[in-house]
Amino acid sequence: MEQNTNPETLSPQGAVYYLFGATGDLAKRKLFPALFSLYKEGKLSEKFAVVGLARRPRTNEQFRSDVYDSIVEFCRYKADDAELWNRFAEHFEYMSLDINTVDGFRELSKLSEQLEAKFDIPGNRLFYLALAPALFGPVSFNLRDGGLLECKGWSRVVIEKPFGYDLPSAQKLNDQLSQVFKEEEIFRIDHYLGKEMVQNIQVIRFANAFFEPLWNNNHIANVQITLSETVGVEDRGGYYDKSGALRDMGQNHMLQMLTMIAMEPPSRLHGEDIRDEKVKVLRSLRNYKSSDEVRENVVRAQYSEGSARGKELAGYRQEDSVNPESTTETYFAAKVAVDNFRWAGVPFYIRTGKRLPVKTTEVVIEFKSMPQNVLFAQRHDLAPNLLVIRVNPMEGIYIKVNAKTPGADNSVQPVAMEFCQSCQIGLNTPEAYERLIHDAVRGDSTYFTRWDEVAQAWEFVDKIAQAWGEDKKDLQSYPAGSWGPEAADKLLAEDGFHWWPVNGQDEDKVIWITNSGK
Numbered sequence: 001m002e003q004n005t006n007p008e009t010l011s012p013q014g015a016v017y018y019l020f021g022a023t024g025d026l027a028k029r030k031l032f033p034a035l036f037s038l039y040k041e042g043k044l045s046e047k048f049a050v051v052g053l054a055r056r057p058r059t060n061e062q063f064r065s066d067v068y069d070s071i072v073e074f075c076r077y078k079a080d081d082a083e084l085w086n087r088f089a090e091h092f093e094y095m096s097l098d099i100n101t102v103d104g105f106r107e108l109s110k111l112s113e114q115l116e117a118k119f120d121i122p123g124n125r126l127f128y129l130a131l132a133p134a135l136f137g138p139v140s141f142n143l144r145d146g147g148l149l150e151c152k153g154w155s156r157v158v159i160e161k162p163f164g165y166d167l168p169s170a171q172k173l174n175d176q177l178s179q180v181f182k183e184e185e186i187f188r189i190d191h192y193l194g195k196e197m198v199q200n201i202q203v204i205r206f207a208n209a210f211f212e213p214l215w216n217n218n219h220i221a222n223v224q225i226t227l228s229e230t231v232g233v234e235d236r237g238g239y240y241d242k243s244g245a246l247r248d249m250g251q252n253h254m255l256q257m258l259t260m261i262a263m264e265p266p267s268r269l270h271g272e273d274i275r276d277e278k279v280k281v282l283r284s285l286r287n288y289k290s291s292d293e294v295r296e297n298v299v300r301a302q303y304s305e306g307s308a309r310g311k312e313l314a315g316y317r318q319e320d321s322v323n324p325e326s327t328t329e330t331y332f333a334a335k336v337a338v339d340n341f342r343w344a345g346v347p348f349y350i351r352t353g354k355r356l357p358v359k360t361t362e363v364v365i366e367f368k369s370m371p372q373n374v375l376f377a378q379r380h381d382l383a384p385n386l387l388v389i390r391v392n393p394m395e396g397i398y399i400k401v402n403a404k405t406p407g408a409d410n411s412v413q414p415v416a417m418e419f420c421q422s423c424q425i426g427l428n429t430p431e432a433y434e435r436l437i438h439d440a441v442r443g444d445s446t447y448f449t450r451w452d453e454v455a456q457a458w459e460f461v462d463k464i465a466q467a468w469g470e471d472k473k474d475l476q477s478y479p480a481g482s483w484g485p486e487a488a489d490k491l492l493a494e495d496g497f498h499w500w501p502v503n504g505q506d507e508d509k510v511i512w513i514t515n516s517g518k
């Protein structure tokens with residue numbers, strides 16, 4: 001069936017949702033709550049069914065009870081939702097199935113036909129693979145061989161990260177998927193693209209006359225992207241120790257945010273046009289040419305024992321399922337160059353780490369300073385103008401400008417004008433997974449990563465990983481609960497810049513003008 005790819009006309013359609021990995025952590029924490037929210041908002045239509053799939057045995061009742069617990073735990077359930085829940089739960093079925101046996105898929109095919117008849121579903125099928133990446137290939141082949149793709153409507157597959165470990169493994173994975181699905185049927189999740197404020201970057205840039213003309217190397221001094229986390233590796237030590245911060249956050253979320261900041265305006269607001277522009281940015285990233293260049297521009301570190309908010313915290317090597325001699329980085333910071341006409345000469349500094357003092361994702365656009373030889377700049381140490389985009393947990397933007405201090409002494413002070421979206425709209429903002437599942441079922445792939453983006457991002461990251469693999473001497477250490485190694489500050493200091501404080505860190509002397517009532 002021809003897919004509708006025009007986002008203007010896309011509306012939710014009835015479908016069967018196949019949740020592979022239905023007994024796993026992601027399903028529990030993100031996917032069930034997202035489906036319930038969509039149902040509550042009327043975005044699922046009544047013509048749907050969800051089939052939970054995993055190896056361990058579960059009755060339908062047990063599965064529904066797991067789903068209920070998850071919705072209650074993750075705050076999507078309110079006291080007056082009981083009737084809604086009962087109707088929602090009727091659409092859930094569970095089937096025990098091992099990905100590696102095609103017989104189970106044939107049985108699933110029969111169950112699908114029954115569910116489509118029962119709920120009047122027009123043959124659309126969404127396969128959500130909340131599974132280890134090694135299973136993406138086998139599950140795709142068995143979906144095809146078990147007859148699941150012979151349906152009257154569309155078939156789409158949603159793939160979780162990580163999409164490979166490096167370019168060759170990602171290529172292999174993609175080759176396997178491409179034997180079964182067309183590119184437009186593959187929806188690769190990067191949940192950062194589902195975040196409200198990441199999507200808002202385009203609007204801030206392209207809908208504001210006082211930003212768009214300044215968005216280039218004539219006016220912007222540098223860009224800073226911070227994704228700091230207070231958590232350690234929790235119960236994902238086994239996965240994380242093989243991945244590290246660069247692959248876990250850098251290859252995907254950080255580079256995707258960078259592309260949203262740096263891309264050219266697309267000719268139309270269509271998914272393919274936006275993704276075309278994003279991939280051009282990735283192609284313009286300057287690859288580090290030698291291991292020395294990597295060491296000069298990229299800092300890596302691992303957390304050691306420390307404390308935060310009065311609590312003692314274990315070092316990374318003491319975490320469950322982590323090699324006690326691990327050299328995996330839990331932090332990295334990099335200076336990245338985008339070699340095109342718009343950005344030549346503007347450094348992009350990116351950093352992420354676990355066990356840092358605050359949880360926040362922020363983008364800071366630092367504008368060039370006023371000429372030093374005129375007017376106020378002669379007499380005052382003027383701070384540069386900033387545009388700060390707060391992505392999470394706080395959502396909003398603020399701009400920092402210079403203004404006269406009230407009074408007679410003619411001094412100048414920085415003033416921040418803040419729009420705090422989360423203070424106003426709060427929990428009503430849809431969660432990233434909710435938005436992305438909704439997009440996938442509408443066939444809108446704008447906020448999913450296309451294969452050429454993934455490949456290009458791996459190419460950039462592989463150069464760093466390769467250099468790191470040669471020699472571990474540059475791996476530094478930082479106490480859990482601190483802001484990471486000093487070398488990350490030096491990256492900016494060498495260029496005459498510094499990291500601007502993020503939300504929750506000490507703000508310098510700024511007067512706030514806010515809409516949040518604070």
Ligand SMILES: NC(=O)C1=CN([C@@H]2O[C@H](COP(=O)(O)OP(=O)(O)OC[C@H]3O[C@@H](n4cnc5c(N)ncnc54)[C@H](OP(=O)(O)O)[C@@H]3O)[C@@H](O)[C@H]2O)C=CC1
Nearest residue numbers: 021022023024025026054055056098099130131132160161
């Ligand atoms: N958890 C998270 O926050 C995030 C996870 N992801 C990604 O999502 C994916 C899933 O993660 P997560 O839920 O944490 O993983 P879990 O280990 O918690 O769950 C894995 C799921 O896969 C099922 N499974 C494993 N082997 C088979 C098999 N042979 N046949 C059928 N089912 C199988 C397991 O069920 P059973 O044992 O019953 O078979 C379980 O339901 C991974 O790719 C991960 O990287 C991405 C971002 C965040």
Ligand SMILES: O=C1O[C@H](COP(=O)(O)O)[C@@H](O)[C@H](O)[C@H]1O
Nearest residue numbers: 161191229231248249253361392
């Ligand atoms: O993909 C991942 O993201 C989370 C951080 O996501 P956020 O939405 O809470 O900011 C990170 O903890 C995890 O290691 C990584 O795999």
